[in-house]
Amino acid sequence: MKINDTNIKKAIKYLNNNECIGIPTETVYGLAANAYSDKATKRIFKLKGRPADNPLIVHYYSVKDLEKDCETNNLFNKLYKSLSPGPITFILKLKKESKISKNVTNNKKTLGVRFPSHQTARILLKSLKYPLAAPSANISEGISPVTKDDVYDEFGEKIKFILEGGRSKVGIESTIISLVKKPQILRLGGLDISILSKKLKTNLKTKLHNKSNINSPGRGRIHYSPGIPIRLNAVKIKKDEAFILIKKKRENNKNYFYLSKTNNLMESVKNLYKTLRRIKKLGYKKIAVQTIPNRNFGLVINDRLLRASKK
Ligand code: TXA
Ligand code: MG
Numbered sequence: 001m002k003i004n005d006t007n008i009k010k011a012i013k014y015l016n017n018n019e020c021i022g023i024p025t026e027t028v029y030g031l032a033a034n035a036y037s038d039k040a041t042k043r044i045f046k047l048k049g050r051p052a053d054n055p056l057i058v059h060y061y062s063v064k065d066l067e068k069d070c071e072t073n074n075l076f077n078k079l080y081k082s083l084s085p086g087p088i089t090f091i092l093k094l095k096k097e098s099k100i101s102k103n104v105t106n107n108k109k110t111l112g113v114r115f116p117s118h119q120t121a122r123i124l125l126k127s128l129k130y131p132l133a134a135p136s137a138n139i140s141e142g143i144s145p146v147t148k149d150d151v152y153d154e155f156g157e158k159i160k161f162i163l164e165g166g167r168s169k170v171g172i173e174s175t176i177i178s179l180v181k182k183p184q185i186l187r188l189g190g191l192d193i194s195i196l197s198k199k200l201k202t203n204l205k206t207k208l209h210n211k212s213n214i215n216s217p218g219r220g221r222i223h224y225s226p227g228i229p230i231r232l233n234a235v236k237i238k239k240d241e242a243f244i245l246i247k248k249k250r251e252n253n254k255n256y257f258y259l260s261k262t263n264n265l266m267e268s269v270k271n272l273y274k275t276l277r278r279i280k281k282l283g284y285k286k287i288a289v290q291t292i293p294n295r296n297f298g299l300v301i302n303d304r305l306l307r308a309s310k311k
Contacts, residue, residue, distance in 0.1 A: 003120055004164065011124055011163045015132070020044055022137045022151040023124065024165020025116040027087045027174050027190045028144035028273070029151045030059070030134030031159070041103040041133050047158060049140045056104045056133040057089050057112040057174075061125035069098040069131070070111055076179050079199060085117035087170050087190030091178035104133050110180055120165040136173060137162075141225055143273050143280075143308075146171050150277060171270035172300055177204075188300045190269075223307040226276045226287065230309035232302075234288035242284040244275060246292060255284075265297035272301055276308075 014021050015033065018040040023032045031047060033040035035058045045052060060066045063080060070092040072080075079090070094100065094111045105111055116122065125132065136144035137151045145151045146168040151159075175189035177196060185193055185204050197204050237243040237255060246268045248261040257275050259268035279287060289305055292298045 003123060007163055008120070008124055008127065010161055012127055014161050015040075015128065018043070019160055020047055022145075022148065022155070022159060022162030023121055023132070023134060024118050024148070024163060024168065025059075025121050025134075026118045026168055027116070027170045027172060028146055028168050029137040029148070029162075029165075030132070031137040031151075031155075032059070032132040032134040034128075034130045035104055035133035036099045036101060036130045038101045038103055041101045044133060044135065045103065047155060048135060048138070050135065051140070052103070053106050055106050055108060055112060056135050057114050058100065058104060059114050059116055059121070059125060059132045059134055061115070061122060061131075065131060066113055069095055069100050070113060071095060073179060075183060075200070079177070079179075079196070080115075082199060083191065083195075085115040085122065087117075087172075087174045088196075089114040089174045089176045089187075089189075091176065091180055091186065093180060100131075101133070110178075112176065114174055118165055118168075120163060124163065141223055143224060143226055143276050144173060145277075146273050150273075153277070167274075169270070171273060172304070188303045190300075192296050193299075194296065224273075224304045225308045225310075226280045228280065228285055228287060230287045230289060230305060232289050232305060232309060233291045235290075237288045238286070240284070241286045241288040242279040242282070244279075244287060244289040246290060259301075265293070265295070265301070268292070269297040269300050272304065 011021055018037050020031055020033045020043045023030050031044055033044050089112050091110050091112050094109050138144050138154045148162050148164050151162045170190035173189045175191040176187040178184045178186055193204055242257055243255050244257050246260045247263045259271040292301050
């Protein structure tokens, strides 16, 4: 995609003015603001209706920038070298002298950091004198946006600018790994955890559907929800349901929505949010989902659908 200089300049102007804007990343679009500014970051929480105790991820251009705010360690350096920029977020220790706004961390001593690979996001980050705090650009608990139009759907005129970046290639949020103590996966996402396990030569501990140990606040709550009931492991649909499938059926039905026609789980995860948003827009009141295998990106799809189906 051609990068539009005028748009980047506009984005910089709004951000320097403590405004929140929509930005593209390869995972999902973010609602971005100056991470060093109390005023700008407070606006993010207000716009999203996000509880103050749910910390934000901060986006950097390079490790050199990151080192002003966080302690790095060997494990981080190793993973950074081979996997960044890309769909992975690291939780690191915050430095005392860091200028990150307390709103971002909710006064905690750790910080979630990410280096997005999306070209437009990288050019923007490189041009700024501060990193960008950016949660997914959706109203709290809803579906993350994967296009500029999706972001507009969420916030309308409440935000002044959305930077165009095409459709997000990964289509699902980043994988989150905490490197504060022993490596621990806090959220499944766009980077397959088997790749992480190989790099670290260990079977990674995941604390995912465990309510008593929520290191990532917001994880235990209903999330990623299209706002209508979702029925998992469905074999047949009822009349009024939209049916989400990953494998081609012989018969045709206008209620069928394919994430993939060939059981391709990477393609399916990419199409998940787009499809959920479409089904909701078409006015369906219920969703049924074909069984999705619990392996590689199937794990991510099931994680999100389980959370979305919680009442
Ligand atoms: O792909 C992504 O990660 C997207 C794009 C825009 O970068 N961002 C994103 O942010 O998904 P958000 O805020 O929607 O989800 C971030 C998650 C939240 O569940 C939050 O609780 C967790 O990361 N988190 C942030 N900082 C944390 C920290 N210091 N410790 C533990 N969890 C943290
Ligand atoms: Mg989110």
